[in-house]
Amino acid sequence: MAETPVWLLFVAFSCLPLLPWCRGGDEAAVKGMFVFGSSLVDNGNNNFLRNSKARADYSPYGIDFPWGPSGRFSNGRNPVDVLGQLLMLPSLIPPFADPKTKGRRIAHGVNYASGGSGILDHTGSLTGEVMNLSTQIGNFEDKTLPELKAQLGKGGSRRVVANRFLSQYLFVVGTGGNDYLLNYFAGDDNNSTILSEFTRHLVSILSAQLKKLYDLGARKFVLFSIQAMGCVPVVRANVPTAKGGCVEAMNEAAILFNSRLRRLADASRRRRMPGSFVVYVNSYKIIRDIINNPIRSGFSETSEACCELSSATEDGRGILCRRGGRACGDRDAHVFFDGLHPTDAVNMRIAVKAYGSNLKAEAYPMNVGQLARLST
Helix, strand or coil: CCCCCHHHHHHHHHCCCCCHHHCCCCCCCCCEEEEEECCCCCECHHHHCCCECCCCCCCCCCCCCCCCCCCECCCCCCHHHHHHHHCCCCCCCCECCCCCCCHHHHCCEEECCCCCCCCCCCCCHHHECCCCHHHHHHHHHHHHHHHHHHHHHHHCCHHHHCCHHHHHEEEEEECCHHHHHHHHCCCCHHHHCCHHHHHHHHHHHHHHHHHHHHHHCCCEEEEECCCCHHHCHHHHHHCCCCCCCCCHHHHHHHHHHHHHHHHHHHHHHHHHCCCCEEEEECHHHHHHHHHHCHHHHCCCEEEEECECECCCCCCCCCCCECCCCCECCCHHHEEECCCCCECHHHHHHHHHHHHHCCCCCCEECCCHHHHHHCCC
8 A cells, every 4th residue: 555645544443442642632624524425425324214124233233333333334434534634534424314413523524324215215125125216315405405504604704605615625436336336237227228327327417416506505526436336245145256356247337337427527627517526436447456356455354344243134145244143254355245335444444545546546536634625
C-alpha cells in the first residue's frame, strides 16, 4: 500500500476501538457527512424498520465493535465510520431512523442508508421493509434539512436561507449492488432487459437523485463503486465455477455499472451540477486487489464467510450471519464477514484508500482528503 500515506494506516488501525483520540483531534476539514445507500454503509437504520429482514442487530455482528451489534453489517466498522475518523469528525454519524437522531446529534450529519435497498424503488422487496434511495433523499429534504436550517438560522444568517452551509458537508452515496443481486439477477428482469440497458437506466436514475441533492445545496459528493459481486461467498456458493473462483458474469455487470458511475465524476460536475465536486471511489478494485493477492495485503481467506451463515430458508437467505452463530477467530485475515459484506479490516482499507490514495484508479479525480479541503 505504498501509494497510501503510512500515517493514514496508523490512524485507521489505532482507531479500531473508536478510542477518544480518534474523535475530534484536529479541526475537521468538513463539518460532517450525509450518507445514502445500502447495507455496505448502513449503520443501524434497519433496526428501526419493523418488517425488515435485512438486519444486523444481533451477534455475531459487532463482535469487534465497542458497543456490540449496532446494525452495521460487519464485525466492526463500515467504511463510512473509518472515513469519519480520518476526517477527524467528533462523533459517529447517527442513523436517521433512530428516534434520538435530532437536535445537536444531526449537526455533523446523518446516515440514511438502508440494508437491502437500491437505486430502483422496488429493489429490496425480497428483504421486507427497506428505505429506498428516493425515500432516503426525501427524508433528508423533508425532515433533516428543515431542522438543521432551523438550528443554524437562529442567528439570521443568509447562508442558511440559501443552503450554502451544505457545502461544508460531504454527501456520500454507496448503492447499486442490490439492484443486480436482489433484482436483475434474482428475478425476471434479466429475461426481458439487456444488461447494458438496465445499467444505463440505473445510472440515469442515480444521476437524477444526485442532481436533486445538488439542487438542495450539496456540493461535495463521494460515490462508492459497487463491489466485486461475483466474488462474494453467497454468489460463489450458489453459482459454482469450474475452479471455484469468482463468477465473472456478475463481476462484468459490476464493472459496467462502475464505468458509468465513474463518468459522473466528470460529466455531472461539468454539465448538470456546476460548482460541485464528485469523487469516485473504486472499492471494486480495492477489494479485488486483496482477493487477487491476499498475502501481500495481510489476508488469508478470500472466499469463505467468517461467520456461520443462515440457511436459505431463514430470513438471512444464506447471506447474513445466523443469529447467535459462531464467528471465526482470525477475522482480520478474512475478506468477508458474512455472505456479502466485508470485514472491518477490508472496510478500513477501502476508507483509507478513499481518503488518501494518490492512484486515480482507486480515487478519481482526487481523493476524499483533497475533496474535503477544497473551497466551494
